[in-house]
Amino acid sequence: MHPIKLVLIAILIYIGYRLLISQFRNKSDKNDSKVENQKDDQATDIIDTLEEDPVCHSLVPRAQAVRLHHDNKLLYFCSDKCCRKFLDQQGEQS
Numbered sequence: 001m002h003p004i005k006l007v008l009i010a011i012l013i014y015i016g017y018r019l020l021i022s023q024f025r026n027k028s029d030k031n032d033s034k035v036e037n038q039k040d041d042q043a044t045d046i047i048d049t050l051e052e053d054p055v056c057h058s059l060v061p062r063a064q065a066v067r068l069h070h071d072n073k074l075l076y077f078c079s080d081k082c083c084r085k086f087l088d089q090q091g092e093q094s
Contacts, residue, residue, distance in 0.1 A: 048061045048062055048063050049061070049062055050062075051065055051076035052076075053065075053076065053077050053078045053082050054075055054077075054086060055077065055082040055083075055085050055086050055089075056078060056082055058078050060076060060077070060078040062076060065077060065078065066078070066079060066080055066082075066083045068083055068086070068087075070086075070090070
């Protein structure tokens with residue numbers, strides 16, 4: 001074989017090797033970015049806080065709680081039943 005053919009074959013093998021490596025790197029970078037995006041999405045999903053019901057002391061998410069304005073305070077209840085019970089207790093104390 002001529003030395004020029006050997007050099008050309010070596011160059012073609014090198015170019016093929018670089019193309020394969022770049023393909024594997026692109027796939028792993030895409031997978032890494034997908035994992036990061038999923039983590040970001042999960043972090044933004046947590047927007048609700050838990051509030052304690054003053055009657056039964058259970059924790060209830062703010063978005064699902066029954067709200068009552070009482071003495072310039074906003075109270076959160078797990079159900080209408082607990083809210084009515086609280087109002088009945090306040091009525092008995094007055």
